[in-house]
Amino acid sequence: MNDIAGLPARNAALKMLDAVLRRGDTLDTAAGAAKGLGPSDAALARAIASEVLRWQVDLDRLIDSATRQRLPDDAKVRTVLRMMLAQALKLETAPHAVIATGLPLLSGGPRRLAHGVFSTLDKKGARLPDAPTIPEDVAARWRTQYGERFPEIAAGLASPPPLDITLRDAGETDAWAERLVARVMAPGQLRLSRGQAVDALPGFDEGAWWVQDLAASIPASLLGKSAGTALDLCAAPGGKTLQLAAAGWEVTALDIAKRRLKRLHQNLQRTGLAAEVVEVDALKWEPEQGFDAILLDAPCSATGTCRRHPDVLHRVSRGQIEDLSKLQAALIERASAWLNPGGLLVYAVCSMEREEGEAQMGRVSLTPAPITQDELPAGLAPTAEGWLRTDPGMLADAGGLDGFFVARFRKD
Template identity: 70%
Template sequence: MAEPAGFPARRAALRMLDAVLRRGETLDGAAGAGKGLPGPDAALARAIAGEALRWLVDCDALIDSATRQILPDDAKVRTVLRMMLVQALRLETAPHAVIATGLPLLAGGPRRLAHGVFSTLMKRGVSLPDFPTLPETVVARWGVERAAKIASGLAEPPPLDLTLRDPAETDLWADRLEATIIAPGILRLSRGRAVEGLPGYTDGAWWIQDLAASIPATLLGRGEGRRVLDLCAAPGGKTLQLAAAGWQVTALDISARRLERLKRNLARTGLTAEIIQIDAFQWHPEAQFDAVLLDAPCTATGTCRRHPDVLHRITDNHVAEMAGMQQSLLDRASGWLGPDGRLVYAVCSLEEAEGAGQAEQAMLTPHPITADELPCGLQPDANGWLRTDPGMLPEIGGLDGFFVARFRA
């Protein structure tokens, strides 16, 4: 019997969700389940999986309201129902198409149960809340008030931000790309545009980088030929920023695969940097640097707008493990600063232990961030640290969560 149209995309989405929820893989890593699908089908599979993760708690509440007995969290029928609900309630897929492509996922299983639960909920005219409900474990880490604020920025996948190689051309590229200017040298585009086909991509006039991710490098100012170490540099947006700002950049990272992406972007933009592939804990520089940018490995919970899997994968153990590594990296990098050198520490994490917890232990003199250095009306806190989260700047479409602190030798 022939598979219904659209079924392969749903099968791939189910495999992605299984990889994330049962095996703890990242959604990016699980996207290989869509390998071999036509582009639109692969994109649909990713969208279904992503929305199911974004709205998981709320979908589960709807499912539980329509069953006599609570289904196990890892039951296949629950995962299929999550997919069916987000297609109907978020992706505006017709209910008959949801049923036709969803029930075959349960071949030999409880199709009648899935059909009954889905049909019951559709007859009730159910809907999802304005903002996703976060898992209890996440709320416990972030606090009720802060978690609610962050959740307010998670209802939609984020727009696309571009950093320009030459900020002086901001108006020019905003016009050519039909984009919104959100800061000098930073443009915002609506989702769904094929990046490689946009004007300026081939010429290397810009690269993809969220507004929040662009801030740490700007806090080191103009390079004027001075030496900077971009530690844990790949995939390289900050390396490109520093090179474009006139720094002599050494970009170090342990991942050869991720550094290949950086090399391609350097070639595309015509910018230059020294690339070193090595474990930072095994490296001994021959000379000190005028500045260090440490965008440290982290749990990446600040990227939950675009990577909702982090809401379900990350545990207290992950946070503690990353915090230990970050402290060691920060201590090591502090010794590589020359006299009057500057160090910027950043993480795309919303976890206190990875942000303020590290800044408080740093063996360097604080160099507070000031409001006039920040875009879009963002403000540093009383310590001169910057904290951003997805609930901020809703008027322009939000931004990722980051913690940034600056020090001097």
């Protein structure tokens, strides 16, 4: 069966979707299903799975409009139809290629059913809405939390994000922007069109930059240039560690995830930057001395990364958010105790959930050090409290932004 051109990529995408929707795996973890495929087939498999997850509610509505009896949510034929429609409607795959690589994933009656449903929708000229419909449990939370901004947030999820990079030397921003044909988002922050092979771009091999969403680059920037020792708590995969090291801090990078720390080691080697890397549980670790700055990019639901990781919309539950909120509170307490007098703590989460962001602020025993307008990229502004809240609907004309909450404190 895999002799059919393009079929191995579709088979891998089907396995990815099963891992995410049935087992609750992250899409990054599920991407292991593409192991052994060539780079282009692996990228196609990931793209198919991502677009299914991004548009799943709307794809299901189309499928249901063309069936007499509703297919079970976990039926293989429904997943295959989602894949077929996502390819035709979002990836611009020709209908004959969709059918040729979709139907072999099924057998018997489901194959005929899938052919009939897809052909019916294709002949009708079926279309997806301009913005994806967010799953109802997530939408209910976000409507309550964001009110009038909710439609803009949904619109921000319509397309995969562009490629953002952080430069090792912000003084070379204009030069690298010209060389990479990139848009300057802030000093040291560039935005490129998506779909490029990262390791083939100029500057990658010599470590002149690393991939990092614009929003993700803000927390470390709020600690400024070096004033001594810095702790990057929950550091992997390391973008913020690299920022701190490039700014001259003497960095200790701590994380419990061995696999993700491997990427941090690789990035340090590639960029020529230095940091002491510690593999340990932050809830059990005790430093020998305090730090002048601490960046706590806390473990969170990561719902703010839904532009590039649409799987979070389908697998993160309210119970998980509550559990993570407790972990964040414990980490805030420990980090606050490790800060030297006069030192700064930046707390950040790549989450859209207020329980993980704004609601945590009452647990911080330190003095607020409000974020100011001139510290942020153009188009962003701090809240009245001096915090920063970003969402996927912001900077829409420039390609959008991940959702983050960031706050800064000082120890008296």
